[in-house]
Every structure is written in C-alpha cells, then in structure tokens.
Amino acid sequence: xxTTESFADDATTSPNTPIVLLExxxxxxGNIQALRGVSLSVRxxxxxxxxxxxGAGKSTLIKIIAGLHDYxxxxxxxxxxxxxxxxxxxxxxxxxxxxxxxxxxAPLMSVWRNFFLGNELTKGPFRQLDAAKMKRxxxxxxxxxxxxxxxxEQPVGKLSGGQRQCVAIARAIHFGAxxxxxxxxxxxxxxxxxxxxxxxxxxARDAGIGVIFITHNPHHAYLVGNHFVVLKLGRVALDTHRSxxxxxxxxxxxxxxxxxxxxxxxxxxxxxEVVVDDVRKGQEGT
Amino acid sequence: xxxxxxxxxxxxxxxxxxxxxxxxLSRPEIGSLVGAAVILVFFLIAAPPFRDINxxxxxxxxxxxxxxxxxxxxxxxxxxxFDLSAGVAxxxxxxxxxxxxxxxxxNVWVGMVVAxxxxxxxxxxxxxxxxxxxxxxxxxxxxxxxxxxxxxIAVTRLASGAVASNSxxxxxxxxxxxxxxxxxxxxxxxxxKIIVVWWIVFVAIAAWVLLKTQIGNWIFAVGGDAAAxxxxxxxxxxxxxxxxxxxxxxxxxxxxxxxxxxxxxVQSGEGVGKEFLYIIAAVVGGCLLTGGYxxxxxxxxxxxxxxxxxxxxxxxxxxxxxxxxFLGAMLLLATIVNLVVKNxxxxx
Numbered sequence: 248x249x250t251t252e253s254f255a256d257d258a259t260t261s262p263n264t265p266i267v268l269l270e271x272x273x274x275x276x277g278n279i280q281a282l283r284g285v286s287l288s289v290r291x292x293x294x295x296x297x298x299x300x301x302g303a304g305k306s307t308l309i310k311i312i313a314g315l316h317d318y319x320x321x322x323x324x325x326x327x328x329x330x331x332x333x334x335x336x337x338x339x340x341x342x343x344x345x346x347x348x349x350x351x352x353a354p355l356m357s358v359w360r361n362f363f364l365g366n367e368l369t370k371g372p373f374r375q376l377d378a379a380k381m382k383r384x385x386x387x388x389x390x391x392x393x394x395x396x397x398x399x400e401q402p403v404g405k406l407s408g409g410q411r412q413c414v415a416i417a418r419a420i421h422f423g424a425x426x427x428x429x430x431x432x433x434x435x436x437x438x439x440x441x442x443x444x445x446x447x448x449x450x451a452r453d454a455g456i457g458v459i460f461i462t463h464n465p466h467h468a469y470l471v472g473n474h475f476v477v478l479k480l481g482r483v484a485l486d487t488h489r490s491x492x493x494x495x496x497x498x499x500x501x502x503x504x505x506x507x508x509x510x511x512x513x514x515x516x517x518x519x520e521v522v523v524d525d526v527r528k529g530q531e532g533t
Numbered sequence: 534x535x536x537x538x539x540x541x542x543x544x545x546x547x548x549x550x551x552x553x554x555x556x557x558l559s560r561p562e563i564g565s566l567v568g569a570a571v572i573l574v575f576f577l578i579a580a581p582p583f584r585d586i587n588x589x590x591x592x593x594x595x596x597x598x599x600x601x602x603x604x605x606x607x608x609x610x611x612x613x614x615f616d617l618s619a620g621v622a623x624x625x626x627x628x629x630x631x632x633x634x635x636x637x638x639x640n641v642w643v644g645m646v647v648a649x650x651x652x653x654x655x656x657x658x659x660x661x662x663x664x665x666x667x668x669x670x671x672x673x674x675x676x677x678x679x680x681x682x683x684x685x686i687a688v689t690r691l692a693s694g695a696v697a698s699n700s701x702x703x704x705x706x707x708x709x710x711x712x713x714x715x716x717x718x719x720x721x722x723x724x725x726k727i728i729v730v731w732w733i734v735f736v737a738i739a740a741w742v743l744l745k746t747q748i749g750n751w752i753f754a755v756g757g758d759a760a761a762x763x764x765x766x767x768x769x770x771x772x773x774x775x776x777x778x779x780x781x782x783x784x785x786x787x788x789x790x791x792x793x794x795x796x797x798x799v800q801s802g803e804g805v806g807k808e809f810l811y812i813i814a815a816v817v818g819g820c821l822l823t824g825g826y827x828x829x830x831x832x833x834x835x836x837x838x839x840x841x842x843x844x845x846x847x848x849x850x851x852x853x854x855x856x857x858x859f860l861g862a863m864l865l866l867a868t869i870v871n872l873v874v875k876n877x878x879x880x881x
Binding site: 355 | 745750751753754821
C-alpha cells in the first residue's frame with residue numbers, strides 16, 4: 248500500500264475553488280426521482296470519487312454534468328456560473344470531458360481518427376485532414392502517458408480494454424479538459440490493466456485536472472481518491488475527505504453500512520436449525 | 534517532419550509494422566476489385582463481343598447508370614443507414630422536372646430547379662423523420678418508397694392523362710440540358726455517354742470527402758457508433774440528414790439523365806427495384822450494411838461488376854433471364870469474400 252499513499256498525499260490539501268459545484272441537485276423522470284438533493288464539488292488537481300451500487304444514481308449524475316440530461320431541481324455551477332447544458336457539446340466547451348464506460352470510441356475506426364474525432368485538424372484551402380500531424384500528435388500524447396500503440400492505423404476495436412480506456416483519457420486531456428469524468432474505468436478490466444488506468448488517472452490529476460472518478464470498487468477509489476461521495480438510492484449517503492475515513496470504513500459504507508448490519512441481524516434471528524427441522528418434519532410427513 | 538518520427542523506445546515489441554500487402558488487403562474495396570478482375574477475365578474468355586473495344590463504352594454506360602446513385606448510397610450505408618426510396622426518387626425527380634416545365638410552360642431549367650428542390654426536400658424529410666422517430670431506416674424509407682411510387686403514377690396520370698410525362702424535347706433549354714446530362718461523345722474510338730465522366734468525377738470527389746475531410750470522419754463515426762460520435766461532439770443528426778439529402782441530390786442528377794436521355798419523356802412506373810441494385814453495388818464494394826466501414830470506390834467497382842455482368846450475359850449469347858440469378862449469386866459471393874478478406878487482414 249506504499250504506492251497508494253504516494254498517489255494521493257500531495258494533493259490532499261488543495262483549497263482552491265471548485266470548478267464544478269453541484270448544490271442540492273435533483274433529477275426526476277416523470278414520477279421517478281433518480282437523484283435527490285445531491286451536492287458535490289470538483290476542484291482542480293483533486294480526484295473526487297463517486298461510489299454507489301447499481302441504481303444508486305451514478306449514471307444520472309454523470310449525464311447531468313456531461314450535458315446528456317438536464318437537472319430538474321437545485322443548481323449546478325461551472326467556474327462559478329450557473330449552467331444548464333443542452334448538449335454534450337456545451338459541456339465539452341466548458342472544459343468538461345467524459346470518458347464513458349463504453350468509451351465513446353468507434354470500434355472500426357483507426358486509433359488516430361478516433362483520437363481526433365470531433366476535433367479534426369485540417370489544412371489548406373479545402374480544409375483537408377492533416378493526417379500526418381494528427382498521427383504524430385496522437386503518438387506523442389499516448390507515449391507521454393506511457394502507452395505504446397505502434398500502429399495508429401489499426402482499428403480501436405483491436406486494442407485491449409485498458410488501452411482503449413487510456414486512449415479515451417489521453418484524448419480528453421489533450422483537448423484541454425479541466426474536468427474529467429471517468430465512468431467506471433476499471434469495471435471491466437483485470438488487475439494489471441486496472442493498475443495502468445489508475446496510474447493514468449493520477450497523472451491526469453497531477454496535470455491539474457479535476458477528476459470525477461465513478462466506481463463501485465472502494466479499493467480502486469481509495470487508491471487514488473482525495474474525496475469520497477457515496478450515493479444510495481439517489482441520495483448522498485456519505486460525503487467525506489480522505490483524511491476522515493479509512494479504507495475499511497469506506498468499504499463498509501459502500502457494502503451497505505448500516506443496512507448490512509440490519510440484514511445480518513435479521514438473518515441471525517431466523518434460526519437455521521429450526522428451518523432444517525421444519526423441512527425434515529415436512530419430508531417425514533409425506 | 535512526420536517522417537522522422539520513429540516508434541517510441543517503449544514500443545511493444547510484440548507488434549511489428551504491417552506490411553504494405555497486409556495494409557492493402559485491409560482496404561474495404563479489395564474484395565470487389567478481385568471480384569471485378571475475375572469477372573472481367575471470365576467474360577473476356579466466355580463472350581467474344583466483350584473483347585471488342587467499342588463495347589467498352591456501353592459497359593461503362595450501364596455501370597454508370599447504377600454507379601452514380603451507388604456513390605451516395607455507399608456514403609449513406611457507411612453512415613449507418615440505407616434508403617429504399619432511392620430508386621423511385623430518381624423517377625420522381627425526372628417526372629417533377631418534366632411535368633412542371635410542360636404544365637406551366639416554363640423553361641426546362643426552371644422545372645429542373647423545382648425538381649432539385651423537391652428531391653432535396655424528400656431526402657431531408659427521410660432524414661428528419663428517421664432522427665425524429667428513431668425508427669429504423671428500413672421502415673421509414675419503405676414508407677417513402679411506397680408514397681413516391683404511388684405519387685409518381687397518380688400525379689402523372691392527373692397531369693398528363695397518361696402513364697408517362699409529356700415530352701419536353703421541343704421546349705426552351707432542352708438542348709443545353711441534354712448536352713450536360715445525356716450527350717454522347719467519342720474518346721479514342723470508343724463512343725460513350727457523358728454520365729460516365731460525371732460518374733468518375735463524383736466518385737473522385739466523394740472518395741476524397743470520405744477519407745480526407747472532417748465530414749468524412751464524421752460519416753464513419755455516426756455509422757460506427759452514433760452514441761460515441763455524439764458524445765465527442767459530432768452533430769449526428771445533421772450528418773445523417775445531410776447524407777439523405779446527398780442521396781436526394783444524386784437522385785435528381787440521375788433523374789435528369791433519365792429525362793434527357795429519353796427525349797424528355799419519363800415513364801412513371803420506372804425505378805422500382807433499382808434501390809436494391811444501388812445497395813448491392815455498395816455491399817459488393819465492401820460497405821458494411823451495419824455502417825461504419827466501407828468505401829465509395831468499392832461502390833463504384835460494385836456498379837462496374839453490375840455493368841459487366843449485365844452485358845456479359847448478353848454478349849455471351851445466354852438468355853438474359855439468368856442475369857438476376859447471376860447477380861444474386863454475385864452478391865452472396867462478394868459478401869463472403871469481403872468477410873474472409875477482412876478477417877484475414879485483421880488477423881495479420
């Protein structure tokens with residue numbers, strides 16, 4: 248765990264103002280309230296981990312910040328200004344880049360075309376694509392972050408899951424993201440690949456980017472996070488700084504915390520012996 | 534400057550640079566090129582008139598009739614959609630220009646402009662409805678296909694009292710328009726039609742746009758993964774509606790060819806079934822029906838195969854009844870060849 252500390256300690260105290268600030272934000276789809284009274288702040292050079300079980304409202308939260316959905320109550324401010332995003336483009340233009348679980352990469356397109364998708368470089372009077380320059384920059388950016396993909400012409404679908412994550416993150420950083428939202432970047436990855444991605448997340452933070460790291464793995468979160476927010480049924484169940492919580496506490500909180508205790512209590516009340524006896528009696532009866 | 538960049542020191546040594554051959558094989562149109570070569574050799578042997586250089590012009594003309602529409606249909610397919618109304622939309626455009634000019638006694642060019650506006654509107658409507666409803670393009674364009682097929686006959690009969698549009702061959706502007714859309718010319722002893730030249734020009738422009746411009750990159754992206762494209766800021770709806778309008782433009786162009794090639798008369802029942810020929814050309818040329826992969830040049834080669842087979846069957850002295858069966862077999866063969874070539878190229 249020595250590497251854990253070195254990942255996180257230098258940024259634990261960064262008192263700068265939040266780039267993205269959510270105050271009491273809620274979102275309802277018809278009569279279903281997916282998110283209720285969520286407050287969250289993202290600061291430069293900090294990793295804010297958002298944890299929660301399936302259906303806790305993590306995706307809804309990301310979609311609001313990324314501009315895919317608008318919120319229905321509360322207030323979201325970006326750089327101190329209240330904002331309602333109408334499209335992902337508006338969110339991007341405010342410096343917020345999202346790396347989705349499905350990565351937003353077109354699998355049949357080459358690495359360099361994906362890297363510059365939506366931000367293509369052109370040259371000349373006919374605005375022709377500057378392929379050579381784009382390939383060179385993509386290669387440089389990927390190498391800088393320690394990923395080597397020798398053939399940038401190969402389709403993205405041919406890369407490994409970790410490589411694809413890194414391409415997507417490198418792309419977001421290159422295009423000037425100030426806030427990076429990572430949606431479960433390690434969910435589908437093995438131990439080694441997860442390590443590569445986590446190191447990469449720390450590099451992004453060290454570059455001064457505010458990171459929102461969505462995960463349901465408290466171990467991965469605790470390795471890199473400065474701040475932890477646990478969502479439960481659309482509400483904030485825990486909001487704490489790294490110095491105020493241990494990995495064990497975070498894991499317990501994540502695993503259900505008080506509910507888990509209640510459940511184990513409930514299970515203990517049902518005497519397994521009695522159940523077995525009942526079954527036996529039933530069998531004898533037939 | 535870029536040429537001096539070597540792979541970084543930390544490069545993964547398990548991956549070697551791909552050879553030129555492998556890279557060539559990974560092009561989408563390679564399967565159709567091989568197929569075209571095989572068919573060319575086959576008919577050169579089996580059909581003696583095929584060897585006659587004078588017939589080359591006729592073969593190219595047949596290919597161009599399908600090939601011009603195969604250009605936008607390929608682009609649209611790479612963009613993840615297809616258009617079943619493309620065949621009758623050509624007829625609609627020809628009829629619109631002919632009937633409008635005749636009924637209102639205006640210059641032929643006025644009718645042509647009206648037809649262009651109408652064709653673009655049909656494309657925009659297809660694209661808009663598709664984006665608005667989120668229905669598959671099969672259903673939306675199947676609907677437009679039947680609407681246009683019905684309108685073609687019904688409106689023509691209302692206006693002209695017959696199943697064909699009135700001849701506009703003696704009206705102002707006909708000669709000039711015919712020289713642009715349907716004139717004949719001779720090059721090196723080979724007589725052919727001007728549409729062959731237009732076809733080559735269109736293929737060149739569309740191939741350049743697809744591979745070398747931002748719009749082209751977006752077309753691949755919206756077809757490959759529309760959600761991913763939207764997430765990085767590509768205007769997915771605009772690109773798709775734009776592609777349907779490009780189909781509209783080419784339907785107009787082909788409609789004008791139809792109008793001026795047949796002395797200013799268009800049969801209202803024309804065009805049904807042509808949409809499948811365009812789609813076959815695109816698929817034979819290596820375009821993936823599900824989008825995100827393909828080439829305009831491939832679509833052109835697909836159209837060339839169509840032209841060669843259609844006339845090859847005739848030149849070989851076979852009953853032309855066999856042509857459709859041959860075409861269907863070609864389609865299956867081409868899709869299998871494409872699949873095998875693609876898998877092999879990716880495995881290297």
